[in-house]
Amino acid sequence: MVQAETNDSTLRSWIAYDAECEFPIQNIPFGAFLNPRTNQVVCCTRIGNHVIDLSIIEHERLLSEGPIMENVDHHVMCEPTLNKFMELGKDARIEVRKAIQGLFAAGSNKLSDALRQSSMFAVDAVEMRIPVFIRDYTDFYSSYNHAYNVGCMIRGADNAIQPNWMHLPVGYHGRASSIVVSGTPIRRPKGQVSADRKVPTWSACMRMDLELEMGTFIGKSNNMGEPIPIGEARDHIFGYCLLNDWSARDMQVWEYVPLGPFNAKNFASSISPWVITPEALAPFKVALAPQEPGMLPYL
Secondary structure, eight states, X not given: OOOOOOOOTTOOBSSOOOTTOSOOTTTOOBEEEEETTTTEEEEEEEETTEXXXXXXXXXXXXXXXXXXXXXXXXXXXXXXXXXXHHTTOHHHHHHHHHHHHHHHBTTXXXXXXXXXHHHEEEGGGSEEEOSSOOSOOEEEOOOHHHHHHHHHHHHOGGGSSOGGGGTSOOEXXXXXXXXXXXXOOOOOXXXXXXXXXXXXEEEEOSOEEOOEEEEEEEOSOOOTTOOOOGGGGGGGEEEEEEEEEOEEHHHHHHHXXXXXXXXXXXXXXXXXXXXXXXXXXXXXXXXXXXXXXXXOTTO
């Protein structure tokens, strides 16, 4: 088992960045970008203000220093999305993080000058693409404050939180095809609205809203019908991103009964181009207060 020793706070990079940088060498996010020299979309990472083409480094077998990546018989970083890399699982991800940190750590001379020049790009000179081909998208109602505020908006304060919310992960399936990378222009939707919630009219959305959420990417799959025990769930998570679940509130209050959101939610969801791994976030974890009421044993 590969150990997640990839967040050493003392580690420094030969790439210069200031103390406020959100992409230090401890982060090592993953994404996809259009290489302006080759005109190919490939996988990448970022340190400081530099985007690093991982397909070029992979071709030199500089990501294959561990037992898993050494035996991968295809170039996963040459893909236009992270899906093939994600499918390799947690230990492969940690191997690649360690390899990248070894290449870009202060004092490292593993990358030749030619490789440094060909694989590195200024972040403002490249076009980021959606990092993952998303096959399915489930929106979970997991924040109490958010659930309460939206519940007040739709049902009133006395009925804001439904009884099941305290016991199970309430969610609905959204439209995966309308998930776009941050910065993509969003078109205001049109649909049915109803001021009295009895008689509808056709209108452009007049109550557009945003929801700052966290997206979770599931990498390692399971077979249909075979549940994943809750104790193994973390091993299937590849990483996280910021997500804006755009909402047409005036359409939502009319159409959500009885099956939940439809056009009010599925016209667009924006995600950040960078996927942040569990290893990068590990130092920032905090303990949560016990949940009341307690969860069922299987959770």
